[in-house]
Amino acid sequence: MLPARSLLSTIAAVALWVAPLHGQDVAAPAQREVRQIVTFLFQPGRTTEAVAIYERQLKPIYADVIPLLRFRAYRESESPEPLDLVVVSSYRGMAGMDAANEALRPPHRSGGSAVTLYGTLAAMTQSHHDQFVEMLPVNGGTPDDSAGITVFEYLRVPLRQHQAFETAIRSRIQDEQKIGLFRWSEFGRMLVSDGWDFLRIYHMRSLAEWHRHRAYDRARLYSPGGELDPTARKTIILRQDPRLSVR
Numbered sequence: 644m645l646p647a648r649s650l651l652s653t654i655a656a657v658a659l660w661v662a663p664l665h666g667q668d669v670a671a672p673a674q675r676e677v678r679q680i681v682t683f684l685f686q687p688g689r690t691t692e693a694v695a696i697y698e699r700q701l702k703p704i705y706a707d708v709i710p711l712l713r714f715r716a717y718r719e720s721e722s723p724e725p726l727d728l729v730v731v732s733s734y735r736g737m738a739g740m741d742a743a744n745e746a747l748r749p750p751h752r753s754g755g756s757a758v759t760l761y762g763t764l765a766a767m768t769q770s771h772h773d774q775f776v777e778m779l780p781v782n783g784g785t786p787d788d789s790a791g792i793t794v795f796e797y798l799r800v801p802l803r804q805h806q807a808f809e810t811a812i813r814s815r816i817q818d819e820q821k822i823g824l825f826r827w828s829e830f831g832r833m834l835v836s837d838g839w840d841f842l843r844i845y846h847m848r849s850l851a852e853w854h855r856h857r858a859y860d861r862a863r864l865y866s867p868g869g870e871l872d873p874t875a876r877k878t879i880i881l882r883q884d885p886r887l888s889v890r
Contacts, residue, residue: 676712677737677834680795681773683728689767690727697730698886700760704751705889710734710742716887720792721850721880729795729881775834776842779809783816783828783845788888791826791848792880797839799875805840808873812843824856839877853880 685693697716705714712733719726734740747757800808809832816828828845847853 675736676733676778677740678731678733678776678778678831679740679773680776681730681732681771682726683730683768684725684770685727686767686769693764693767694728694884694887696760696764697728700753700755701757702887702889703753704747704755704757704760705732707751708743708746710739710746711889712739714887714889715788716884717793717881718884719879720882723877723879726879728884729879730887772837774836774839776831776836777834778829778831779813781813781816781828781830783820783830784826786827786829786846788883788885789826789846791846792850792853792882793844793846794853795879795881796843796845797833797836797877797879798841798843798873799838800840800873804872808841812841819856819859824859825852839875841873850880 683693694716702714705711712735714733715731717729717731732740732743734743750756809830812830816830819825819828825845825847828843830844831842833839833842845856847856
């Protein structure tokens with residue numbers, strides 16, 4: 644069972660404006676978009692109840708949290724690890740998450756309290772983990788909430804290759820967009836994670852479209868010994884739950 648305070652701080656998501664890279668990239672961290680990705684595995688038979696808490700009680704609270712840029716939730720489509728719900732909160736820098744945490748503490752005008760609700764969720768949670776990602780500027784189209792699948796691809800890359808990898812990925816995303824390999828795509832550096840360095844997010848119409856993209860990857864993207872050669876990859880395929888969206 645998870646402490647309510649721990650789960651509340653876990654869930655207070657973060658996001659940021661995408662700053663230019665290199666010299667200016669380090670200059671304004673407070674302005675970059677940061678996202679917090681929290682993955683839940685609920686106790687058997689409790690998922691429907693937990694999702695209802697988000698939809699009916701937590702969603703109105705998050706809607707009144709001014710520092711929140713957006714809130715999205717996803718259910719599993721295909722995943723190598725068990726999960727029931729993935730929630731992604733976005734704020735303008737880590738300072739935005741600090742402000743959101745403060746806004747979530749008092750009782751809401753609806754009469755509910757985020758602290759109490761997360762205590763209830765903790766009691767029905769089997770496990771959860773949270774990660775933070777700092778989004779980088781890429782020309783991958785404008786994210787939208789259209790139907791389809793959203794792929795989270797976690798990548799591990801040797802430290803000495805990070806800069807070359809970031810540069811090459813941004814170029815590759817533009818090439819992929821031109822030939823229609825996805826509807827939109829994003830890319831970020833992991834700030835807090837269980838050993839992953841980067842996250843690619845891309846949205847596609849179907850599993851068949853994702854399979855086409857994967858074949859393209861195998862043929863061109865991660866050539867052995869090249870600058871786009873990650874040492875490990877984890878792919879999770881999700882479907883957005885529009886009932887839980889805020890902004």
